[in-house]
Amino acid sequence: MSEHFADRLLAAIEEKGSPVCVGIDPRPDRLPEGFRAAPGTLQEAEAVYSWCRELLEVVAPVVPAVKPQIAYFEALGAPGYAAYFQVVEDARRLGLVVIGDVKRNDIGATAEAYAAAHLAADRAPDAVTVNAYLGADGVRPFLNVCREKAKGVFLLVRTSNPSAGQVQDFTDSGGTKLYEMMGELTAAMGREEGMTGHRGYSAVGAVVGATWPGEAKKLREIMPHALFLVPGYGAQGATAEDCAASFREDGTGAIVNASRSVIYAHGRQEYAGMDWKQAVEAAAKAFAEDIARAVRA
Amino acid sequence: MSEHFADRLLAAIEEKGSPVCVGIDPRPDRLPEGFRAAPGTLQEAEAVYSWCRELLEVVAPVVPAVKPQIAYFEALGAPGYAAYFQVVEDARRLGLVVIGDVKRNDIGATAEAYAAAHLAADRAPDAVTVNAYLGADGVRPFLNVCREKAKGVFLLVRTSNPSAGQVQDFTDSGGTKLYEMMGELTAAMGREEGMTGHRGYSAVGAVVGATWPGEAKKLREIMPHALFLVPGYGAQGATAEDCAASFREDGTGAIVNASRSVIYAHGRQEYAGMDWKQAVEAAAKAFAEDIARAVRA
Numbered sequence: 001m002s003e004h005f006a007d008r009l010l011a012a013i014e015e016k017g018s019p020v021c022v023g024i025d026p027r028p029d030r031l032p033e034g035f036r037a038a039p040g041t042l043q044e045a046e047a048v049y050s051w052c053r054e055l056l057e058v059v060a061p062v063v064p065a066v067k068p069q070i071a072y073f074e075a076l077g078a079p080g081y082a083a084y085f086q087v088v089e090d091a092r093r094l095g096l097v098v099i100g101d102v103k104r105n106d107i108g109a110t111a112e113a114y115a116a117a118h119l120a121a122d123r124a125p126d127a128v129t130v131n132a133y134l135g136a137d138g139v140r141p142f143l144n145v146c147r148e149k150a151k152g153v154f155l156l157v158r159t160s161n162p163s164a165g166q167v168q169d170f171t172d173s174g175g176t177k178l179y180e181m182m183g184e185l186t187a188a189m190g191r192e193e194g195m196t197g198h199r200g201y202s203a204v205g206a207v208v209g210a211t212w213p214g215e216a217k218k219l220r221e222i223m224p225h226a227l228f229l230v231p232g233y234g235a236q237g238a239t240a241e242d243c244a245a246s247f248r249e250d251g252t253g254a255i256v257n258a259s260r261s262v263i264y265a266h267g268r269q270e271y272a273g274m275d276w277k278q279a280v281e282a283a284a285k286a287f288a289e290d291i292a293r294a295v296r297a
Numbered sequence: 298m299s300e301h302f303a304d305r306l307l308a309a310i311e312e313k314g315s316p317v318c319v320g321i322d323p324r325p326d327r328l329p330e331g332f333r334a335a336p337g338t339l340q341e342a343e344a345v346y347s348w349c350r351e352l353l354e355v356v357a358p359v360v361p362a363v364k365p366q367i368a369y370f371e372a373l374g375a376p377g378y379a380a381y382f383q384v385v386e387d388a389r390r391l392g393l394v395v396i397g398d399v400k401r402n403d404i405g406a407t408a409e410a411y412a413a414a415h416l417a418a419d420r421a422p423d424a425v426t427v428n429a430y431l432g433a434d435g436v437r438p439f440l441n442v443c444r445e446k447a448k449g450v451f452l453l454v455r456t457s458n459p460s461a462g463q464v465q466d467f468t469d470s471g472g473t474k475l476y477e478m479m480g481e482l483t484a485a486m487g488r489e490e491g492m493t494g495h496r497g498y499s500a501v502g503a504v505v506g507a508t509w510p511g512e513a514k515k516l517r518e519i520m521p522h523a524l525f526l527v528p529g530y531g532a533q534g535a536t537a538e539d540c541a542a543s544f545r546e547d548g549t550g551a552i553v554n555a556s557r558s559v560i561y562a563h564g565r566q567e568y569a570g571m572d573w574k575q576a577v578e579a580a581a582k583a584f585a586e587d588i589a590r591a592v593r594a
Contacts, residue, residue, distance in 0.1 A: 025407070071403055071410040077418070078382065082375035103402050105428055106368055107458035107528075110322070113368040121374070131402055133430045133453060135460030156430060161404035163432030170478055173470040181467055231404075 004197030005127055005152035006205075006227055010252065012064035012097045018288035019247070019295065021065040021099065021229070023259025024052055024087060026072045030264050032276035045079035052087045055263060056094055058277050062284045065097040067229075067257050068125070085123045092126070099229060100125035103156065108137040115141040119151050127152030129207055129229070132182060139189065146203040147194045152227070153204055155189075157182045157219060160209025160232030179215060183222040190226055201227050201253070210238035210256065213245040220246060220253070228254035234261030234287070240294035251295045258287050301494030302424055302449035303502075303524055307549065309361035309394045315585035316544070316592065318362040318396065318526070320556025321349055321384060323369045327561050329573035342376035349384045352560060353391055355574050359581045362394040364526075364554050365422070382420045389423070396526060397422035400453065405434040412438040416448050424449030426504055426526070429479060436486065443500040444491045449524075450501055452486075454479045454516060457506025457529030476512060480519040487523055498524050498550070507535035507553065510542040517543060517550070525551035531558030531584070537591035548592045555584050 003011075013019045026048045028039065035051040037043035052068075059066065068091070073084035084100075091098045104114040111134075118128050119142055132139050132155045142153045158168055158179045168179040183206060189195070190202030197203070202225045208216050210232035219228070228246040232238040233256050246254040261268070265283035266276035274282065300308075310316045323345045325336065332348040334340035349365075356363065365388070370381035381397075388395045401411040408431075415425050416439055429436050429452045439450045455465055455476040465476040480503060486492070487499030494500070499522045505513050507529035516525070525543040529535040530553050543551040558565070562580035563573035571579065 027410075069403075069407055069410075071401070071407045071414070074414040075410040077414070078375055078379035081378040085375065101403075103428075104368070105400050105402070106366075106398075107456060107533075110366055110368045113324075113366075113372040117368070117371040117374070131400075131428050131430055133428055133464055134456045134458055135463030135465070137458050137460040138456075159404060159431045159435075161431055161434050163434040166432030166482070167430055167475075167479070168432070170467060170469060170475055172468055178464075178467055178475060182464070185463070236404075 002150055004150055005146065005203045006197040006201035007199055008126065009065065009097050009152070009227065009255065010199050010201065013255065016062065016064040016288070018063070018292040019255045020063050020288045020291050021067050021255050021257040022059045022063050022262050022284060023101070023231070023257050024055065024066055024068040025259045025263065026052060030267070032266055040077070042079050045076045045083050048076060048080065049083040049086060052083070053090055054277065055280060056087070056091050056096070058280050059262070059284050060094040060096055062281065062288055065099060065255060066091050067099040067101050069101045069259070088125045089123045098125035099154065100128040102128050103131050104128065105131035105134055105138055107134060108141065111138045112141040115145050119145040119153070120149060127154060127205070129154045129156065131156045132185065136185070136189070143189060143192070143195070143204065151203065154207050154229040155182065155186045155204065157186060157206040158208050158212050158215050160211045160236055160238070164209060164212065180218060180222055183219045186226055187223040190223070196225065201225055205229055207231065208246050210243040210246070211236055213242040216245040220248065230254050230256045233291070234258040240290040243291060244294045244297065247295050256291050262287055299447055301447055302443065302500045303494040303498035304496055305423065306362065306394050306449070306524065306552065307496050307498065310552065313359065313361040313585070315360070315589040316552045317360050317585045317588050318364050318552050318554040319356045319360050319559050319581060320398070320528070320554050321352065321363055321365040322556045322560065323349060327564070329563055337374070339376050342373040342380050345373060345377065346380040346383060349380070350387055351574065352577060353384070353388050353393070355577050356581050357391040357393055359578065359585055362396060362552060363388050364396040364398050366398045366556070385422045386420045395422035396451065397425040399425050400428050401425065402428035402431055402435055404431060405438065408435045409438040412442050416442040417446060424451060424502070426451045426453065428453045429482065433482070433486070440486060440489070440492070440501065448500065451504050451526040452479065452483045452501065454483060454503040455505045455509050455512050457508045457533055457535070461506060461509065477515060477519060480516045483523055484520040487520070493522065498522055502526055504528065505543050507540045507543070508533060510539040513542040517545065527551050527553045530588070531555040537587045540588060541591045541594065544592050553588050559584055
């Protein structure tokens with residue numbers, strides 16, 4: 001745990017051979033047979049946890065990182081919330097780098113409580129996503145944990161969803177858009193004392209949607225030392241080529257996430273006839289190869 | 298529960314005689330003697346819950362609403378997360394309007410999971426705070442719950458913290474600032490079909506920090522039909538006069554929150570000699586009177 005977060009993530013990517021991350025978004029209604037239970041029951045949270053655990057074992061040999069999305073765990077109530085931290089712990093034990101997709105944000109004093117819960121705690125992930133609409137003092141408690149515990153954060157800069165531009169394209173008189181300004185803020189925080197790892201990357205990364213390759217290209221220039229967490233591949237419609245815009249020319253600097261297209265592969269026609277684990281493994285490998293190929297190109 | 302959220306909140310304010318809300322921010326190290334337990338234990342979450350329950354009984358006769366801050370509950374782990382929902386339920390049983398300060402945000406599909414967990418669930422509060430950096434499609438799942446279950450949302454427009462302006466003052470070529478644009482977005486959502494209550498106020502409210510009275514005045518004009526949730530009074534430094542800028546001339550349209558200055562009143566010199574409940578009651582009454590006076594003025 002004493003190795004810098006960015007160095008740890010880069011080493012894991014090299015070991016597995018592809019800069020990819022599988023999103024753990026458990027939706028009870030999409031789980032394979034055998035993992036169903038009555039909605040709202042403790043059994044439902046237990047079934048979801050069992051599925052997550054088997055899923056982790058399938059993807060751990062293939063990908064360097066996973067990104068549990070806490071919203072789906074919270075939708076299961078308190079037992080789901082507990083399951084999220086159990087999944088984080090299990091994933092780390094399997095050698096995966098874990099990025100908790102929590103998008104927490106608040107004023108300084110309250111952000112401290114979130115940082116303690118989601119980044120500093122014993123069972124917390126290696127990094128979390130943070131929404132910086134409140135400016136630096138809502139982010140700083142997370143940065144303090146990055147320094148003290150060799151953790152990372154990914155600030156929301158350009159999100160992958162269709163309406164991202166509604167707020168993030170707000171443009172100043174000089175032509176700079178809000179998401180670019182957020183990129184500058186991210187870069188500035190990443191340059192602070194103690195934030196840079198041996199490989200030159202910072203512990204302060206950025207969420208940059210693969211669905212916006214033009215924006216990603218500009219952001220790559222604004223934040224040369226930030227790692228990009230790139231959602232939007234697969235079910236959200238972005239291709240491997242779209243994702244490539246988030247990487248440096250040397251093929252480093254980003255990690256691409258896919259959730260639904262991998263974890264629910266058993267529902268996809270191309271994997272018909274496989275059991276769910278075979279389908280997930282095949283989809284994870286295809287995803288990893290697709291991204292590795294596009295980044296090399 | 299079939300009455301529109303805004304009408305319900307306005308009726309509660311009139312019944313209690315002051316547009317105020319007490320923030321429930323349980324920090325274990327600031328709780329009175331008798332509510333302390335070893336950090337990180339189940340006993341700690343239980344002690345926090347016991348304190349919250351007694352606190353609710355003290356403030357329920359004085360104020361119309363409470364705002365539990367989920368971050369402090371999450372800092373206690375899964376038992377804390379469970380305690381948050383128990384506190385929400387207890388508060389509603391005591392007749393309080395409950396605003397869950399959760400600041401959730403994500404892309405549409407994931408925001409649905411958050412909306413289900415935090416606004417639609419049986420034990421969910423009457424309203425929640427939402428961060429709209431992702432634009433309308435991250436907010437829409439919450440709006441759907443507002444319509445279906447007569448609930449409310451408060452979008453972060455101008456936050457109370459010192460660095461709020463770092464992002465929220467970003468200005469376009471016409472001189473409009475980001476927080477004003479966010480106010481316009483909030484107003485537009487509030488005008489949608491089925492969002493307006495009998496009294497003319499919308500279920501889509503705005504968080505507007507009392508620490509920024511000039512900005513609040515402008516926002517009052519931009520969002521004439523939105524209820525403002527106004528943090529920043531007390532420990533954060535804003536006065537009752539600063540809060541008054543968030544109200545319409547008829548004295549309606551906002552609810553002012555105070556957390557630390559009320560709930561930890563037993564540590565304040567002016568309440569020395571009282572037990573903690575007497576101190577909280579006195580501080581809640583002084584807060585309610587101070588705001589009622591400033592709004593009338």
